[in-house]
Amino acid sequence: MSEKKAGGRPINAQASTALKAAALHLVREYGYENVSIAAIIKEAGVARQTLYNRWSTKADLVLEAVFEATNTYAAQPRWDDAKDCRTLLEEFLVKIFEHLNIDGDTLRALVASAQRDAAFQASFYTRFVLPREEMITSLLRHAQERGELSSGRDAVMMSALVHGAFWYRLLNRNPLDAKLAKDITSEIFV
Amino acid sequence: MSEKKAGGRPINAQASTALKAAALHLVREYGYENVSIAAIIKEAGVARQTLYNRWSTKADLVLEAVFEATNTYAAQPRWDDAKDCRTLLEEFLVKIFEHLNIDGDTLRALVASAQRDAAFQASFYTRFVLPREEMITSLLRHAQERGELSSGRDAVMMSALVHGAFWYRLLNRNPLDAKLAKDITSEIFV
DNA sequence: TTGCTTATTAGACTTTAATCCATTAATTAA
DNA sequence: TTAATTAATGGATTAAAGTCTAATAAGCAA
Incomplete structure (x- = not known):
């Protein structure tokens, strides 16, 4: 399936790069809604x-631009056994x-765009949200294996509580700071 | 302050009623984005x-329409002492x-509109979100007073966890059912 | 070279939220 | 009755996302 007939003008990769760079730059400087x-x-x-040959909406383009620019933050850390899971x-x-x-x-x-566009919502969730949710789930399971957390608890639900908490804060324009990280952690680890 | 000079054509209250009714009906039938x-x-x-004399955006109108139509659901229940807080x-x-x-x-x-409009976000949070958050906070404090929940825990944070969990589910288009209510409750009450 | 195929370009077009304006309508005060 | 004031109306206007089209460009295969 999906065999392409040979020939045809090749896609200009530089155009993609330039579009992502422009989108990221403009959005960070002026804000998503202010960039046309x-x-x-x-x-x-x-x-x-x-642009529309590559992405079907502004949201798709910006998601990819942000995603690529911030791989660092989404990377799964190796859980250092010298520290406790808390x-x-x-x-x-x-x-x-x-x-x-x-x-x-x-x-x-x-997130706002995702509410208007189910396809984008699925993409955003799969690429951006779910990976981190699974990282925290795995950390909590790790904590259960190490006996730092009761094994009777539901790691998936706890991970959803954690994620819900900070997305909720973000969407309500509340600050996300070290204190919040500490408070959330405290409520998870009894 | 804010004294109005007498006179002038009076506001047509029926227009407000008709607009809210039309907005609610159309939005429930066709979906928010599909209603112009x-x-x-x-x-x-x-x-x-x-319309614009009364509400500055479609979101403001629909918020008020939904809010008025669903007062029932937002009412603070009297906490029945015959049942445990869980x-x-x-x-x-x-x-x-x-x-x-x-x-x-x-x-x-x-919620999507609120991300594009800080004023609307504040209004939505104040009118819709915060009241329920406070109801759950007060319920959790009640549980602490009755000894059903450790008094060392942070009721405000726990309430945020609960709210975050179901808003998170809603925004990710996951089902909100009785099982979720049970699972959330279980993770709060140890 | 000559077709064939696909990508890019420029710009017209459609749709919708929101603003603006001139005109008309409804009310109070003199 | 007249003037002042405020609301409602209908329609023009603006801005932006997204669609569409015709012309052109850049490759491959014969």
Whole structure:
């Protein structure tokens, strides 16, 4: 399946790069809602249709741009056995919050887009949200194995509580700081 | 301050009623994003400017329409002393979820609007979100007083965890059902 | 070279939220 | 009755996302 007939003008990879760079730059500088498609293609020096050949909406483009630019923050840390899991969770949350303090406004805008577009919502959830949720779930299971957390508890539900808590804060424009990381951790580890 | 000079054409209260009714009806039937201002004023039989004389955006109008139509669900229940607090929380969550299963799609759209409009976000949070958050906080404090929950725990944080959990589920288009109410409750009451 | 195929470009077009304006309507005060 | 004031109306306008189209560009295969 999906065999392409040979030939045809090749896709210009530079156009993609320029579009992502322009989108990220403009969105971080002026805010998602204040950046028009027209401004992005103008800065990228590319035609409108070229953008829509690659991404179907502004949200898709910006998601990819933010995602690629912040791989660092989404990386699974190796759980350091020298520290207890309570500390690991708190430190991981602090790391997530650092990212959210850079791109939080953009991510809020993407969550908003996701509510209007089920396909984008699925993509956003799969690429951005779920991976971290699974990282925390695995950390909590690790804590159960090490006896730092009662094995009777539901790691998936606890992870959802943690995620819910900081997304809820973000969407309500509350600060995400070290104190919050500590407070959330305290309520999870009894 | 704020004294109005007498005279002037009086505001037509029926126009407000008709606009709210039209907005609620259309939004529930076709979905928030599929309902245009043009459709609302047409069904209400009112001029465009009349709508904007009362609400500054579609989101403000729909929030008020939904809010008025669902006072029932937002009412503070009297905590029945015959039941333990675990049961009360679970039942309260079930009640909230019943409402979210009617207007959840609309509320998701309003959350999206709130991300684009800080003033609306504040209004939405104050009118819709915070009251329930406080109800659950007070229930958890009640549980602490009755010794059903350790008094060392942070009731405000726990309430945020609970709220975060179901808003998170709602925004990710996951089901809000009795099982979720039970699972959330279980993780709060140890 | 000549087709064939796909990508890019520029710009017209559609839709919708929101603003703006001139005109008309409804009310109070003199 | 007249003037002042405020609301409602209908329609024009603006801004932006997204769609569409015709012309052109850049490759492959014969």
